[in-house]
Amino acid sequence: VSIMLFPSLCVSIMLFPSLCVSIMLSHSLSQVVSGSLQGGVLLPGLIQPGSRTHISDRFFLGGPLSVRGYHMRGVGPRQEGASLGGEMYTAGGVHVFTPLPFRPLFGEKIRLHGFVTAGSLSNLPSGAGHGQVVQSLKNQLAWSYGAGLAIDLGIGRLEINYCVPKPGDSSHSLVNGVQVGVGVDFL
Numbered sequence: 276v277s278i279m280l281f282p283s284l285c286v287s288i289m290l291f292p293s294l295c296v297s298i299m300l301s302h303s304l305s306q307v308v309s310g311s312l313q314g315g316v317l318l319p320g321l322i323q324p325g326s327r328t329h330i331s332d333r334f335f336l337g338g339p340l341s342v343r344g345y346h347m348r349g350v351g352p353r354q355e356g357a358s359l360g361g362e363m364y365t366a367g368g369v370h371v372f373t374p375l376p377f378r379p380l381f382g383e384k385i386r387l388h389g390f391v392t393a394g395s396l397s398n399l400p401s402g403a404g405h406g407q408v409v410q411s412l413k414n415q416l417a418w419s420y421g422a423g424l425a426i427d428l429g430i431g432r433l434e435i436n437y438c439v440p441k442p443g444d445s446s447h448s449l450v451n452g453v454q455v456g457v458g459v460d461f462l
Contacts, residue, residue: 305374312367316399333360334396337417337448339456341366342394344419344440349448351396351415358448365412366394372425388425388434393418395443416443431459 315334335358336342337349348358372386395412423436434456440449 307370307372309370309372310368312365314365315363317362318399328362330360333362334364335360336364336366336394336396339434339436339454340458340461342368342392342417342419343390343421343436343454343456344392344438344450345417345442346448346450349450350394350417351447352398353446353448356448361396361415362399363408363412364394364396366392368392384427386425386427387422388436389420389422390436391418391420414444417441417447418443428457431457432461433457434461 317328317332317334335348336351337345337358338347342350348360351361351364352359369391371389374383374386393416395416397411397415400407400411417440419438419440421436421438423434426433426435434454436454436456437452438450438454440447440451442449
């Protein structure tokens with residue numbers, strides 16, 4: 276069994292840092308267990324007191340590359356069906372990849388994939404203490420589980436998953452069933 280730990284500081288285009296940690300365990304039988312944890316806080320008043328965040332600066336969660344089982348930007352506060360984003364978030368996932376029980380033509384490129392993903396997105400309560408911040412994130416928690424196929428494309432990955440979302444809030448936008456995602460950086 277080999278263990279790899281990949282801590283990093285993820286910085287978005289808007290230069291707001293968030294913490295990202297990934298752990299990958301692999302076994303000689305080609306099974307891989309992967310986990311990741313992310314979180315971030317946007318502090319608009321830190322640089323300019325009294326300032327507010329703009330929607331383009333906020334964090335967004337949901338979709339086939341982050342919290343599966345939700346529409347793109349489907350987790351968190353919404354208004355008239357549109358996502359408002361949030362000033363703080365946490366997200367994490369655990370994934371198990373294993374070879375198919377038979378070896379098709381591209382057997383090493385296609386794997387079975389099982390996952391559990393979760394995330395929470397909220398606004399930072401003004402004048403809030405640690406307890407209020409944790410409670411705010413807890414109230415918005417969304418999670419999902421499922422299984423599918425992960426296909427290595429060489430420059431990215433294609434996932435075809437069956438998702439079962441478990442919303443913590445009725446405002447979340449769900450995708451119950453098959454979800455397809457193509458990307459380079461998955462949660």
